[in-house]
Amino acid sequence: MTDRLLLTGASGRVGSLLRPHLIRPGREVRLLDPAPPRGAPHPGEIHLSGSVTDPDLMAAACKDIDLVVHLGGHAGERPWRDLLEVNIHGTYVVLEAARKQGVRRVLLASSAHVVGMLATTETGADTVLPPRPDTLYGVSKAAVEALGSHYADAYGMAVVSARIGTVDPAPDSVRSLSTWLSPGDAARLVEACRALTRPGHHIVWGVSANRRRWVSLAAGETIGYRPADDAERFAVQIPGAGSPGPADPAVRIGGPWADQWADEWADQHPRHPAHSEPQNEPQKETTAPW
Numbered sequence: 001m002t003d004r005l006l007l008t009g010a011s012g013r014v015g016s017l018l019r020p021h022l023i024r025p026g027r028e029v030r031l032l033d034p035a036p037p038r039g040a041p042h043p044g045e046i047h048l049s050g051s052v053t054d055p056d057l058m059a060a061a062c063k064d065i066d067l068v069v070h071l072g073g074h075a076g077e078r079p080w081r082d083l084l085e086v087n088i089h090g091t092y093v094v095l096e097a098a099r100k101q102g103v104r105r106v107l108l109a110s111s112a113h114v115v116g117m118l119a120t121t122e123t124g125a126d127t128v129l130p131p132r133p134d135t136l137y138g139v140s141k142a143a144v145e146a147l148g149s150h151y152a153d154a155y156g157m158a159v160v161s162a163r164i165g166t167v168d169p170a171p172d173s174v175r176s177l178s179t180w181l182s183p184g185d186a187a188r189l190v191e192a193c194r195a196l197t198r199p200g201h202h203i204v205w206g207v208s209a210n211r212r213r214w215v216s217l218a219a220g221e222t223i224g225y226r227p228a229d230d231a232e233r234f235a236v237q238i239p240g241a242g243s244p245g246p247a248d249p250a251v252r253i254g255g256p257w258a259d260q261w262a263d264e265w266a267d268q269h270p271r272h273p274a275h276s277e278p279q280n281e282p283q284k285e286t287t288a289p290w
């Protein structure tokens, strides 16, 4: 029996690292992205060129699919209208197409930046942490999670929102010794989602079994995600890595994206260009009255 996966945003960093791990005899992997896939096609891969915001393309892409892995979109801070169109509306189009085509399982690429403002001493709970986004990008991912929750509840789909840390071939900074998700573990997460038989929405951490991780793997365990990699073996190559120790309350999980706001209230001028884009709506006063 053919097993069919759809990867949106397959030509990006995560998709390109995942692809070689997903090849199986008898499996078809549809790679949907406006950009061409990186490198030569692997056996079973098919490229679909276009946007997740195109309902007709998404309907065709979702036909007979066993799992949608939705990576496509903006992976960093952007003007609000771009995030709204691609990350939020695009996820709606993906879920709607999946629902109409009878797809039972969807993995949504969420992000640690949904809770980026939390101190790393506050993120270890086994329970799901409510959003505390460090950027409008983080806000868009909170909306992605909310869409996933709704489609799971309303239509009995199995939807996993993975709060991904840092996907790279290897960790390359002190922060990523805590946040790294290895390509192999990303693939283990995909296979756990492929095997899901229970409907419902699950928010899990997309991180490896890093000794220095700041987050819990308990929710992932409930869906069968068992990471095998630990960033610690790369620590000797990373300047300033030192030894593993307790989390530092002064460090936020969003790293520099969260730290940019530390003295924001002092100068009242948001630094990120996305926050100084011309807007159609009248601007609200950003100075809190307290």
Ligand SMILES: NC(=O)c1ccc[n+]([C@@H]2O[C@H](COP(=O)([O-])OP(=O)(O)OC[C@H]3O[C@@H](n4cnc5c(N)ncnc54)[C@H](O)[C@@H]3O)[C@@H](O)[C@H]2O)c1
Pocket (backbone or CB within 6 Å): 008, 009, 010, 011, 012, 013, 014, 015, 032, 033, 034, 035, 050, 051, 052, 053, 070, 071, 072, 073, 074, 075, 076, 086, 090, 109, 110, 111, 112, 163, 164, 165, 166, 167, 168
């Ligand atoms: N890389 C990480 O460490 C990391 C961490 C947390 C979350 N994520 C999330 O994982 C996903 C993939 O991240 P990435 O690092 O590969 O990003 P990336 O920017 O390298 O790739 C994103 C891909 O999405 C495609 N894309 C953009 N607009 C699209 C559209 N309208 N329709 C279809 N595809 C579109 C791009 O062409 C690109 O190939 C993103 O959703 C990102 O937010 C990534």
